[in-house]
Amino acid sequence: MSFSPMLSKLSLFAATVLVAAAAVGAAHAQSATEIQLSYKDKKFDPAEISAPANTPIVIKLKNLDAKAMEFESKTLKVEKVVAGSTDATINVRAQKPGRYEFFDEYNEKVARGALVVK
Numbered sequence: 001m002s003f004s005p006m007l008s009k010l011s012l013f014a015a016t017v018l019v020a021a022a023a024v025g026a027a028h029a030q031s032a033t034e035i036q037l038s039y040k041d042k043k044f045d046p047a048e049i050s051a052p053a054n055t056p057i058v059i060k061l062k063n064l065d066a067k068a069m070e071f072e073s074k075t076l077k078v079e080k081v082v083a084g085s086t087d088a089t090i091n092v093r094a095q096k097p098g099r100y101e102f103f104d105e106y107n108e109k110v111a112r113g114a115l116v117v118k
């Protein structure tokens with residue numbers, strides 16, 4: 001009886017563990033940047049937010065107005081209706097450096113802000 005089948009099973013197992021560890025490492029490097037943003041009287045506060053490049057972004061938006069608003073950004077490709085006096089989580093994909101404008105679609109001319117990715 002030979003040990004080689006057992007050894008190759010072990011090395012296959014070791015390789016699997018290494019691949020899994022590498023995947024966990026990559027997932028960790030990708031951990032999201034969380035940004036707090038509030039909305040009141042048709043204004044975003046802060047009006048400009050920033051995040052590092054190539055990292056997923058999570059915007060925690062508090063709509064402090066009694067009316068619903070719609071967070072939208074064409075360049076970030078996100079759109080979300082947020083009921084009055086509620087919070088919402090907006091997930092944004094990892095972005096390249098740049099300036100990405102967003103607005104409340106119900107008050108598009110005045111209610112504007114920007115995400116600066118560096």
Ligand SMILES: [Cu+2]
Nearest residue numbers: 070072079105
């Ligand atoms: Cu819309």
